[in-house]
Amino acid sequence: MLSYGIWPNKFTYPFVLKACAGIGELKLGQTVHGSVVKLGFDDDSHVLNTMVHMYCCCDGGVEYGRKVFDEMRNWDSVGWSAMIGGYVRWGLSSEAVGLFREMQVVGVEPDEVTMVCLLSACIDLGALELGKWLEAYIERENVPKSAVLWNALIDMFAKCGDVDKALSLFRSMSQRNIVSWTSVIDGMAMHGRGTEAVSLFEEMKKDGVVPDDVSFIGLLTACSHSALVEQGKGYFYSMTKEFGISPKIEHYGCMVDLLCRAGHVQEALDFVQRMPIKPNPVIWRTLINACRAHGELTIGEKITKELIKYEPMHDSNYVMLSNIYAKMFSWEKKTMIREVMAKKGMRKVPGSTMIELYNEIYEFVSGDKSHSEYKIIHQMVDDIGKEIRKAGFVASTSEVLLDIDEEDKEGAVNRHSEKLAIAFALMKTPPGTPIRIVKNLRVCEDCHSATKFISKTYKREILVRDRNRFHRFIDGVCSCKDFW
């Protein structure tokens, strides 16, 4: 364009900036930013809004986006949404919510898109109360409810723990699209309500909505988490036969997960051998975990060693190998792994748990001593430990984190972030109040068992969202039926 002697105008730049956003290279974006300034289009709201968006799509660009945002006056809701959405994109959801509060102080009316971004932030934070507040706001202020906003609400309710509300919203929708169906099916899957997920999928087909590859991921996950092995296999083959959808690596991953969870480890290994796509590390890790869980320790060790050769800097590969050695009682090998990791300067991602109480979000990290009530919380954890042991709880220590000294194993699992969060909730809420927490990793065996005892001893319903799914603990029983 420039070589033809044609100069871009202010209408051109939003397109160029959007293209930069798609590429996501910060340097390229900065070059274009430079040319916007040079040509004097940096006073145009459309250009600047897209600029914020562009920066927020680049790795390491959020700060630059914020700088552009801070330097401009009189932002409209589009600019605020671009910045709020940018925070959410990079997992900075607390910042997103904080910026929304500023937006309200300044008096800019949020619109539909702002709401969709904020609902994503709620999902990330597990903030159901905030999500309910947003829903009420949408109703009160008559924010137009497009299909996208409806779908975002359904997804928020499902992922923040109230899947029945998600379902009733879904039922009250007049125009459901594939995203609405997938969100609600996936919600059922996460809550271990596999049979209902399958019925919804069948209802969707009857309704004339053609399933796509994403909806099959939700459906297969549902089968996997509810041990519907044969149905899952049937649906997997129907993808190609009935709908002409070639399974992607994720679908193969779901199948491996389905077989592994049901304990069919050998069948899963055969399945992987026969797959037409090269298995990815996620699939190998699924197999390795199944090998550990079902006692195929030698095969698990072999696969893990191969995976480490391929992915030498991935921390969880070492953690898995260490867990296999723990199960083999090979303590020297386990120690060796720890030394290898230390030498490479690697550390396991620390477990963290969030809890929303009285409009505040608290985050607990295992071993963190920064909380102002740290001593009282730890005292509470000890008291809970005593109470549940009286009720018959026995601590299991085989899954203890790698970077913890052997002699303090039980002490270490006792400091897992979910125990801290639950103790905090027991201290801060009246008897009988349900407790909802969100964990960044999968819940460990010890915490799962302890939480069952806590729900019974303290007469609390405890809802835990982990990386994979929900666990609802009531009177000593978990909704996952110990199957996760």
Next chain:
DNA sequence: TTAGGGTTAG
């Protein structure tokens, strides 16, 4: 005349 931010999985 022309332009801006957003939803399902991984």
